[in-house]
Amino acid sequence: MENTITVEPNTIFLCIGPTNSGKTTFIKNLIANNKKKLEGLNVQILGSDQIRKELLGEDLFRYDPRMLEASDATFRVFEAKLKALTQYPINADIIFLDCTSLHPDFRKFVSNTAKDS
Numbered sequence: 001m002e003n004t005i006t007v008e009p010n011t012i013f014l015c016i017g018p019t020n021s022g023k024t025t026f027i028k029n030l031i032a033n034n035k036k037k038l039e040g041l042n043v044q045i046l047g048s049d050q051i052r053k054e055l056l057g058e059d060l061f062r063y064d065p066r067m068l069e070a071s072d073a074t075f076r077v078f079e080a081k082l083k084a085l086t087q088y089p090i091n092a093d094i095i096f097l098d099c100t101s102l103h104p105d106f107r108k109f110v111s112n113t114a115k116d117s
Contacts, residue, residue, distance in 0.1 A: 009041070009093045012086070012114045016101040019062060024049075027096045038094070044085050047098035051077050079109060086117035 015023045027045055031038060052067050052074045053059050060067050078099070085092040101107055 006037075007094060010086075010091070010117060011093070012082075012095045012097065012110065012117075014097045014101055014107070014110055016099065019100060023098050027098055031096075041093040042090070043094045043096075044092045045096045045098060046078060046081055046085065048074055048078055048100070049098070051081070075106065079113075082110070082113055086113055091117075 013027075015027055017023050024047065031043060031045075049062060049067075052070045055070055055073055055077065056066055082095070082097070084090055085095050097110065099106075101110070
């Protein structure tokens with residue numbers, strides 16, 4: 001089954017689900033299957049696991065205790081990057097958020113950021 005997408009500019013997709021449920025794979029496949037439609041657009045993927053790895057300076061296994069302990073710092077960076085992506089001069093056309101997003105406060109932050117952009 002081919003994944004396709006039709007969206008308006010300035011769209012934020014919050015791809016949520018448990019760890020190892022296929023969020024990252026889904027996003028990558030969706031982008032790959034829609035490469036022609038997305039051509040010329042500023043498409044960004046913002047993933048919490050990637051930010052954790054960047055902050056820790058190494059590619060750790062997702063269940064490494066340091067990955068979990070870095071969660072607070074990770075989401076501060078995640079939120080700052082999301083705000084930057086939704087404001088001038090960047091104004092990304094499409095943003096895919098790749099994270100578990102279980103906390104209601106985080107979802108509310110994303111919703112408010114989308115409304116403000």
